[in-house]
Amino acid sequence: MNQQIKLGIGITATILGSIAIAHHQQIVQSIATNLSGSPAVAQAQPLKIVFPTRSSAGTTDLPTKAKAVTDFLSKELQQPVEAVFGDDTAAVEALRADRADVAFLSSRPALKAKQLANASFYLAEVRANYSGGHTYKSIFVVPKNSPLKSGKSEATLSQLRGKKIVFTSPTSGSGFIFPVAELVQMKLVPDRDRLTGFFGQVAYGGGYDKALQSVLRGQSDVAAVSEYTLGAPYIxxxxxxxxxxxxxxxxxxxxxxxxxxxxxxxxRKQIVAAMLKLNQPANNKLLRDLYNSTQLVEVNHDKHLKPMKDALARAGMQP
Structure with a gap:
């Protein structure tokens, strides 16, 4: 074959090969860009955090407040962070089904999340109106002029025999589970299913404010609520x-x-460290706006949740 023809074929093959490689690289680049908006972000999967709506103050305009937190965490973690919304039950299911990685939870759902998704509780919220910092009190509340005498003994709760009680809800920790567990421990009631044998009437308010209003209006003699509800925004x-x-x-x-x-x-360690930076003065407003918490503290899962686990067992309830 003519030497010039051979040379031409070789050059053509080299050019075609280079074009094919470049075209392949463009395709890969295009796929990465379409998936994430930029090649660098394509390799970072979004971290999904569930923000449950709470009946307490601090959940007004939750999407906006949650976005402020996820934007902060995204910068700290150098990866996309997305907010997911739902109640505690939906949050636990999202963890179980791998549709979320992190969730803000109350103590009973946190036990369920461990059971179903092997998710552990790492950080507890601190509030100014929690008497124990990252723990608080469940209280029985009566009218100031009630003939029932305040105290800390079995005799104090014995006074409730035949009285009309309003619990916050059948799932509330401070508004049902802990009060019932205390009554069971004092042998005043057998379990959560046989309350009417002790009380004259059992009702559920459906919220702290409604439970307290039931007492204020004389519809109930006593309400079971959280200590921080004796003021705005509840009453x-x-x-x-x-x-x-x-x-x-x-x-x-x-x-x-x-x-x-x-x-x-x-x-996980990076997430905890980033969350703890919300305690810093420059970032603390993001945390306060979210759920009225002033601080996050590291806790041991088993130790922090043991009181709830024990209360559930005494009340004859499952996590």
């Missing part, structure tokens, strides 16, 4: 001045943050 200062605490139970575990065990250990 007015004037209303609070007409009530008093009959009996209190300490050690209710505060809400906090659970992380799925599918998240690598190193990444």
């Amino acid at each position: 007015t200062p004037a209303e609070a001045s007409t009530l008093r605490v009959l009996y209190s139970i300490s050690g209710v575990p505060a809400h906090g943050i659970s992380i799925d065990d599918d998240v690598p250990v190193a990444k």
Whole structure:
């Protein structure tokens, strides 16, 4: 074959090969860009955090407040962070089904998250109106002029025999589980299913404010609620001045943050460290705006949630 022809074929093959490689690289680059907007971010999967709506103050305009937190965490973790919304049950299911990596949870759902998703509780919320910092009290509240005498003994709660009680809800820790567990421990009731044998009437308010209003309006003799509900936004200062605490139970575990065990250990440590930076003065408003918490503290999963686990067992309830 003519030497010039051979040379031409060789040059053509080289050019075609270079074009094919370049075209392949362009395709890969295009796929990465379409998936994430930029090649660098394509390799970083978004971290999904569940922010549950709570009946307490601090959940107004939750999406906006949650976005402020996820934007902060995204910068700290150098990866996309997305907010997911739902109640505690949906949050636990999201962890179980790997549709979320992190969730803000109350103590009973946190136990369920461990059971179903092997997600552990790493951080607890601190509030200024929690008497125990990252624990608070469950209280029985009566009108200030009630003939029932306040105290800390079995005799105090024995006075409730035949009375009309309103619990916050059948799933509330401080508004049902801890009060019932205390009554069972004192052998005043057998379990949560046989309350009517002791009380004259059992009702559920459906929220702290409604439970307290039931007492304020004379519909119930006593309400079971959290210690921090004796004031705004639940009731007015004037209303609070007409009530008093009959009996209190300490050690209710505060809400906090659970992380799925599918998240690598190193990444879990980074998430905890980033979350703790919300305690710093420059960032603290983000945390306060979210759920009225002033601080996050590291806790041991088993130790922090043990009081709830024990209360459930005494009340004859499952996590």
